[in-house]
Amino acid sequence: MGTQTGIGASVKRKEDKRFIIGKGRYLDDISRPGQTYGYFIRSPHAHAKITSLDSTAALKAPGVVAVLTGPDMQADGIGPLICGWGITSKDGTPHKAPAHPALAIGRVRYVGHQVALVVAETLQQARDAAELVEIEYEELDHVIEVGDALAAGAPQIHDDVPGNLSFDWELGDRAKTDGAISAAHHVTRMKLRNNRLIPNAMEPRAALGDYDSGTDEITLYTTSQNPHVHRLVLSAFNAVAPEHKLRVIAPDVGGGFGSKIFIYSEETVCAWATKKLNRPIKWTAERSESFLSDAHGRDHETFAEMAFDANGKILGLKVSTKANVGCYLSTFASAVPTYLYGTLLSGQYTIPAIYCEVQAGFTNTAPVDAYRGAGRPEATYVVERMIEIGAREMGIDPAEIRKRNFIAPDAYPYETPVIMTYDSGNYALAMDKALEAIDYSGFAARKAQSQTKGKLRGIGFSAFIEACGIAPSAAVGSLGAGVGLWESAQVRFNPTGSVTVFTGSHSHGQGHETTFAQIISDQLGVPIDQVEISHGDTGKVPFGMGTYGSRSLAVGGSAIMKAIDKIVEKSKKIAAHTLEASVEDIEHSGGVFKVAGTDKQMTMAEIAFSAYVPHNYPADVEPGMDETAFYDPLNFTFPAGTHIAEVEIDPDTGTTEILDWVAVDDFGNVINPMIVEGQVHGGIAQGIGQALLENCVYDKESGQLLTGSYMDYCMPRADDLPTFRVQTINTPCKTNPLGVKGCGEAGAISAPAALMNAITNALGKEIDMPATPEKVWRAAQGL
């Protein structure tokens, strides 16, 4: 079909017009008649007992409708928030996930913990009244770092979780790995810290609950990456309303990065309270609330050992990680440092023995959950830092050592020792292209030139792999997932030939309205401006598992392909009838249905019209042209590639300047190269943010969040970043109909290791993220 708008074309994003002219409709743009405003009172303490809560004065304040608390919710039978992935510890016991009431009951466990909701006619009145709610706390000892939380004698955060240990999980073969390490020529040993991050989507989280007493239906507008998952959990576990009486709408959502997957307190409370009060209630997070209470990301303390033979061939990898999960297990918190982490520790390499153990510890901090990459950046950081350091210690070129360990292009399917089966890849090709693009052979000369200016130059590699397209339902079910991870799509032709696609994927910046339309345009020959992609409303879309884990195209796009197959199949019957041929003789290509060997044909538009005006129509075919398909993936997909960063350090101030960045990624087939490049740019920027700038810090003494605003939490900005030079190679994925792998997280997964390898290469010394000027200065000065 038309290469202008089909698969492989850099079609400009259809959705951007409304965003650019200010017509995007984000949550706070929506208001309902008679709407009230909610303001959450949050804990000022890291850990305390609530000894009393008195709302008498607040209830008398102007405009106040209600002050609602945890016990009120409990009395109404609203269940606690859940963790949807069960992890089993080494000893066979299930993970410990203490009850997480949406509003605190008796005890608060982090600064920002939701204590009460004040509802008033205006936001101003709600805020004023919140100051009149008298709450007395009795402070308890708190603990912030996971290492401290898991140490003997740490303050107990939950009475029913001894030692603050949620689970102690393992993967791989311990004995075999220990054997490999003890027999090795060389073992690299390192402590690695994966710093804690705060997501910072541009649009803060928000919720608007709207109860209709006539139909007894609750509509919850919320900033969700997966509205159907919200609906499922809120009805099945929280008992806010039965599923058919709850409609969840996630309109335009301004970024998620994982942080809007989860079912949080605030939307649960708004959905419940709107019915209780019979008034619409809107809550929009202030930026400081986002810092305090969005689920944070990463936060690992790791000790790793990588064993090599004399040629630099990796013999084994042993990884021991303490993961900070915050004060409660958030929706998917348990999966992130386990099955999204340990399973990727083979990287792009043939490693005969791998063992990984992870202890997840509760702390008095915000819950930690998936954040762009979710587990895979942490895994890549371990593998790519360890191999780089190993190369340094053994005096082997870092590109060369990787090549000696790459899985060969003819070795697929390749089964790793950590339960993944890679379907396809070509790691050496990506590496070679990246080496050429960065002019690796010219690096020594460039380094010498920097030296003449008193600067330290460094180059760093990251040959990352990730598992995307999450995931085959049976596989994840066997690993503890509480849900299936398929996707649905409905392709509806209108009688006039235009198409509406209802997808369970949710776009919050990814550009689905364009990419998905390109698939329809390509496969069915519909002009792209005749294709509408509808998403984000449980009242419209059949069902959906949502967008995360770079799954939208690989799983949601494949569901569209399956629906297209049904459309084609039905269309063939209609064409055969109309053209007086047998169905077997109808050939389809790009929306044109032809009788083989003749010039008799019908277009998709003609067939659609006939399906709705079935005057001359096959007797055994239903009218209408509207097909729904569900697609359950056969495997994960495995995007991979090589990123190379080149930096220059000013040893007097410790400032790092990123001079060059080359990314060669294998995303399988590419639908829209421009959107892919944009995703890679954004991901790299976030990865650079983690390595250089971002760091969530709680004060150990007070438990207060020190990086609670942009004054102290440093997001990457355009002038922190170089021009990225992005290429793709295209080894089609063998397990989905589009041959696509997913690109949304690659940059964030790959970049931290590449940058830290470059910085430490320049310094000749190992340091942890983030490489702040002071840290770099100290290393450069030998302090």
Place this chain on the structure above:
Amino acid sequence: MYHFEYQRPATLDEAVALLKEDCKLLAGGQTLLPTMKQRLAQPEMLVDLGAIETLRGVCPDDDKLAIGAMTTHAEVASKADIPALACLAAGIGDPQVRNRGTIGGSVANNDPAADYPAAVLGLNAQITTNKRVIAADDFFVDLFETALEENEIIINVTFPRPQAAAYVKFDNPASRYAIVGVFVAKTGGGVRVAVTGAGPCVFRHKDLETALTSNFSAQSVDTVTVSATGLNNDLHASAEYRANLIKVLTKRAVAQIGG
């Protein structure tokens, strides 16, 4: 924000007449309004100085440059003909902040990490208020504290022209305020070195001034020991690192001037 009254007088006299207890002057609002939004300040009345034309503008003279208190950072960046000062103003915040924030507001606020105080002190400027003229050396008292009395209004800041000057700032990567900023000025009365960001309040580094007055060169900076004692120690930088930056930035400023 809490409830407050709002007044926008057209003249300085009207403004003075309005002043009362628990009232705040509003300039660009870039510091005051966020503080009020966070409910950390609760003035009963705001007196917006924005309509008073006489408080605005850059007035060059042979030997000095007077800048009205309500002149925005953007105007100073484009119009001040002391290059070091224009360059300093151009490096404050972002375009939105520079087009709202004012020199008077910044100086009155005396944020320990703000840029202007370094120029005011480094250039030995005078602050003219509705009551008196205050020398820079007497103006910046302590953390967020100045010699201004309650409801004293800054009218302008007058900068004597230096022989040469330079400002070098090391940004806090997050806020882009100064972790350390050093303003070096060669003046008739010797070299002045004003340091912002490093301590609780902008200060002159007398040892650096003495060394540079006798020998204006980077080597001369190297002979001076910059002590970390009393310097800020926070999430972003230790006192020791700040002490290092004072030296490095001073050398860079000296090099810019051509020492």
